[in-house]
Amino acid sequence: MKGFEASEFTDNYHDVVKNLKLLYRNKIYEVEKKYRFDEFHGQALRASDIDAKPMVLLLGQYSVGKTSFIEYLLKRKFPGIRIGPEPTTDRFVAVMYGEEDQIIPGNALSVDTERPFGGLNKYGSSFLTKFEASICNAPILKNITIVDTPGVLSGEKQRLDRSYDFTAITDWFATRSDLILLLFDAHKLDISDEFKAAIDVLRGNDDKVRVVLNKADAINTQQLMRVYGALMWSLGKVFKTPEVVRVYIGSFWDRPYVNDENSKLFTAEAQDLLEDLLALPSNSAVRKVNELVKRTRLVRCHAHIISHLREKMPFLWGLYIFRRRRVVQERVEWILPLLLETKTG
Secondary structure, eight states, X not given: OOOOOOOOOOTTHHHXXXXXXXXXXXXXXXXXXXXXXXXXXXXXXXXXXXXXXXXEEEEEBTTSSHHHHHHHHHTSOOTTOOOOSSOOOOSEEEEEEOSSOEEEEHHHHHTOTTSTTGGGGGGHHHHHTTEEEEEEOXXXXXXXXXXXXOOBOOGGGGGXXXXXXXXXXXXXXXXXXXXXXXXXXXXXXXXXXXXXXXHHTTTTOGGGEEEEEEOGXXXXXXXHHHHHHHHHHHHHHHHOOSSOOOEEESOOSSSOOSOGGGHHHHHHHHHHHHHHHHTTGGGHHHHHHHHHHHHHHHHHHHHHHHHHHHHHOHHHHHHHHHXXXXXXXXXXXXXXXXXXXXXXO
16 A cells, blocks of 8 residues: 655755754854753754754554554555554664665664754663664655653552653653654543653644544444544643644554544544645744754754853852862872872882
């Protein structure tokens, strides 16, 4: 079956990306380096970060259909796919385009200058062993990258300690994503503590967030109304904003509907979601400009704060420099006689 195809990039896309890279390297990066921006807000951008295709991040508890949703978009299985009622995806998987199917381990991805994952090095090998890229030749992946995530733990499983900081890595991917899909199962609407923490780190990226109520064909119309109301109530407590998050309702897999009462609704909702997702490349240039503007404002704010602190605390800055010089001087005074003694001996 032929897969979906994303929209093409705009005619001026490559010119925009080229100019953004020049602007960042010649102007913004110099300010970041001067005020040590990377020590407070993350690493400097690489060329591959600005060149990156639009990224779609999937979040949800286990067995809500995240991996099946990707298979639905690709119209094929991808390397390393694991689907089941139990937690099957135990790692972050970046599904990307390539002519030949293959799996690239996280450690190799983090040092590949052509791919936008260099910033993940700071999370160490304990995370990188739980990260990989699945390369396949699905048409939609020519202009979009999809990131599958481990199922968010709930209940007793929340007490199991992951070997990496799940919320911090979620924040890293969310910042770089163009679209964030929160998936819910129509039979499991509870939001666990870990899922709530993951949603909390999405603040500042609210315009990217969409909600997918999946597996809705398993319930009838009356039940669906109640489930939808319960979901909106739960989301309202977590997001704490008056704006309503866009919710897509349906069953996103290539199987006949269990209950076809709402088949017209599911078809219309699927069409809206696909239009939202497949249009990402055509809006990518504007999104990249917007993200660089947001980063520039943060850099400017950071620079003002550091400059103000230096002006108000000159004694402390001077004391730090004095102590560093004193330490160096003491080391020289200690080692110089030893060197002279060795030479004369």
